[in-house]
Structure formats: structure tokens, C-alpha cells
Amino acid sequence: MDLCVKPLRRHTELCLLWWLQDQTRYSKFESAAGNISLDTAGKSVQECWKTIQTAITKTAKQVLGVAKGGRKIDKETTRWDATVQGSLREKKALFKTWQVTKSPEDRASYKTAKRAAKKAVARARRDHLQPLYAKLDTPEGHKLIYKLARSRAKAAQDITRCCSVNGPNGELLYDDRAVKER
Incomplete structure (x- = not known):
């Protein structure tokens, strides 16, 4: 089933x-709110x-x-520097001009700006994560790998799920460890 x-x-x-x-x-x-006419005679507060x-x-x-x-997506904008923000601003402006004109030239310029913005974001992410990768290459970093894996697995768990399984004696098991052992 x-x-x-x-x-x-x-x-x-x-x-x-x-x-x-x-x-x-x-x-x-202010002008629209000032023009509101309210009849409050004989009404309660x-x-x-x-x-x-x-x-x-x-x-x-x-x-x-x-x-x-809508759904909020964590884009990790805190590590974007001025060059990344400038390239994203340029991409956004070119997108708006392309939406207005609908010309193939504007679309091509938007596509190139989009590629450049993606590269700038990827460079910023790489520069941000470089110290972590260097730390993972050390002998102490091997322990850190398991710690990161545990935290990511815990963060990826769905908190709304209800995990319950019947145990060998017929009782319900709710604990994740007990469910895995069964």
C-alpha cells in the first residue's frame, strides 16, 4: 500500500x-483618509x-x-558585497527594460547580465565558504564533518510530521531512535 x-x-x-x-x-x-465620512451617532465605541x-x-x-x-527563500544576502549588489541591480534594471521593450537585443543583454550576476554570487559564496573548507581539510575538521551532517539532518527534519510505529509488543513508538531500532 x-x-x-x-x-x-x-x-x-x-x-x-x-x-x-x-x-x-x-x-x-492622508487626503483619502480625511475624506472618510463616518456616521457614529447612536453607536457603541x-x-x-x-x-x-x-x-x-x-x-x-x-x-x-x-x-x-509567499515563501521566503534564504539567499544569504549578508555575504553580498558591493560588486554583487551592483551586478544584481544592473540585472534587475535590464530585466525591467526588456519587459517594457520586448526586443531581442534587450533580452540578450539581460541574459548576459544574469550570467554575470550568477557568477558574482557564486564567487561571493566561494569566498565566504573558503575558510570552512580549509578547516575541514585539517585533522580536527574530520570531526566537524559529522557535526555538520548531524546539524543539517536535524534542520532538514519536518517538524509537523508525526512518526509513530507499532512496536513488537503492540505499543506505539514515537521516539525517533526507537522507530529506527525497530
């Missing part, structure tokens, strides 16, 4: 882009607050926009 369990997909709520308040958007939002909150969030969605969220 084959049992295939799909991992649960997380559904993130829409997030208002409050941090994108540059001067023009802020003035638009909670009802008034709820109507004000919905009105402000509605205008913020219209003026500022909404982010859908």
Missing part, C-alpha cells in the same frame, strides 16, 4: 504595504472603532496596495 501525504500549504493573509509610504503615497492616503478600522484599511488597500506574501 502506497501512502502519499502532501505537506500542508500555508495560506498567508494579505498584508497591507504600510512601509511603502513615500511622500506622494502618504499625501494620497466598539462599533465606531470597527467602522473606522474598516474604512482606513479599505483606503490603505486602494492607495498603498497589498502583498500576497
Whole structure:
């Protein structure tokens, strides 16, 4: 019997882009929020607050926009120096021009910039990991290999899984070591 369990997909709520308040958007939002007419006569404080909150969030969605969220990928950007950031900035600008013009020349220039950016990121990663590789070549580094393997295996484990197996006496085994020994 084959049992295939799909991992649960997380559904993130829409997030208002409050941090994108540059001067023009802020003035638009301020004028739109100032034009909100609220009828609070005869309502409780909670009802008034709820109507004000919905009105402000509605205008913020219209003026500022909404982010859908998504999967965050750790790109390890902390080791990117100025050359890597410059090449990525150039690649992004060339991509935007290619999207506007749709010309083959712009696409070719974007492709070359993309290759250069990949090489720059790979160089930065190599330079960052070079001391670790040098340390692994030493006799003390052989012990470090097993420590790294253990930490990577532990980090790769799915924390939402429920690993349980029936033992030889019919009891459920939950411990990973006991499951492996069975």
C-alpha cells in the first residue's frame, strides 16, 4: 500500500504595504483618509472603532496596495558585497527594460547580465565558504564533518510530521531512535 501525504500549504493573509509610504503615497492616503465620512451617532465605541478600522484599511488597500506574501527563500544576502549588489541591480534594471521593450537585443543583454550576476554570487559564496573548507581539510575538521551532517539532518527534519510505529509488543513508538531500532 502506497501512502502519499502532501505537506500542508500555508495560506498567508494579505498584508497591507504600510512601509511603502513615500511622500506622494502618504499625501494620497492622508487626503483619502480625511475624506472618510463616518456616521457614529447612536453607536457603541466598539462599533465606531470597527467602522473606522474598516474604512482606513479599505483606503490603505486602494492607495498603498497589498502583498500576497509567499515563501521566503534564504539567499544569504549578508555575504553580498558591493560588486554583487551592483551586478544584481544592473540585472534587475535590464530585466525591467526588456519587459517594457520586448526586443531581442534587450533580452540578450539581460541574459548576459544574469550570467554575470550568477557568477558574482557564486564567487561571493566561494569566498565566504573558503575558510570552512580549509578547516575541514585539517585533522580536527574530520570531526566537524559529522557535526555538520548531524546539524543539517536535524534542520532538514519536518517538524509537523508525526512518526509513530507499532512496536513488537503492540505499543506505539514515537521516539525517533526507537522507530529506527525497530
